[in-house]
Amino acid sequence: QKEVEQNSGPLSVPEGAIASLNCTYSDRGSQSFFWYRQYSGKSPELIMFIYSNGDKEDGRFTAQLNKASQYVSLLIRDSQPSDSATYLCAVNMGGNQFYFGTGTSLTVIP
Amino acid sequence: NAGVMQNPRHLVRRRGQEARLRCSPMKGHSHVYWYRQLPEEGLKFMVYLQKENIIDESGMPKERFSAEFPKEGPSILRIQQVVRGDSAAYFCASSGTLNTGELFFGEGSRLTVL
Numbered sequence: 001q002k003e004v005e006q007n008s009g010p011l012s013v014p015e016g017a018i019a020s021l022n023c024t025y026s027d028r029g030s031q032s033f034f035w036y037r038q039y040s041g042k043s044p045e046l047i048m049f050i051y052s053n054g055d056k057e058d059g060r061f062t063a064q065l066n067k068a069s070q071y072v073s074l075l076i077r078d079s080q081p082s083d084s085a086t087y088l089c090a091v092n093m094g095g096n097q098f099y100f101g102t103g104t105s106l107t108v109i110p
Numbered sequence: 111n112a113g114v115m116q117n118p119r120h121l122v123r124r125r126g127q128e129a130r131l132r133c134s135p136m137k138g139h140s141h142v143y144w145y146r147q148l149p150e151e152g153l154k155f156m157v158y159l160q161k162e163n164i165i166d167e168s169g170m171p172k173e174r175f176s177a178e179f180p181k182e183g184p185s186i187l188r189i190q191q192v193v194r195g196d197s198a199a200y201f202c203a204s205s206g207t208l209n210t211g212e213l214f215f216g217e218g219s220r221l222t223v224l
Contacts, residue, residue, distance in 0.1 A: 102152035
């Protein structure tokens with residue numbers, strides 16, 4: 001069974017704090033990992049992808065990947081109210097098959 | 111507009127009717143995915159298609175649901191004899207390159223079954 005798991009939340013952080021979102025996946029052979037943001041009533045939009053172990057930074061966002069632990073996370077620094085959304089972890093488990101977690105709802109409190 | 115185009119954006123059907131949802135992938139993309147999303151839930155994979163081929167339909171119910179991606183024209187997700195439980199947002203995504211993984215999503219089609 002190929003699975004991607006996330007804590008559903010909701011996660012609340014004060015404005016300016018660091019939000020930490022976590023994701024685990026079942027298929028050890030997975031090679032590519034993605035974080036999507038979805039505002040209520042809207043479609044998912046890609047914010048980060050990571051292929052190699054370690055950290056990848058893009059502005060206020062940092063993706064972290066640990067393939068040995070089958071774990072990927074997203075850190076949002078200096079959280080803003082506009083970051084309030086559901087964050088979906090997606091894993092390409094080979095054969096161009098993308099599996100999504102159920103998402104973590106983030107609320108940034110002004 | 112070079113994005114993924116879905117229509118209709120909203121569709122209302124009565125129980126027993128058919129629903130047809132259309133998706134035109136981004137220009138140059140030949141991989142199409144359909145996902146279903148219930149309120150407050152994540153994206154559930156339904157089917158992955160390439161032109162004229164169904165690659166993986168493991169997430170699609172065996173009955174009443176079908177999908178196609180013809181050589182010409184959009185991909186179509188067809189739901190026959192709809193029931194209230196089919197009410198959901200159906201998202202289409204496309205990808206252009208194997209193994210790089212980025213999916214581009216359409217705005218979704220929201221189906222309501224009365």
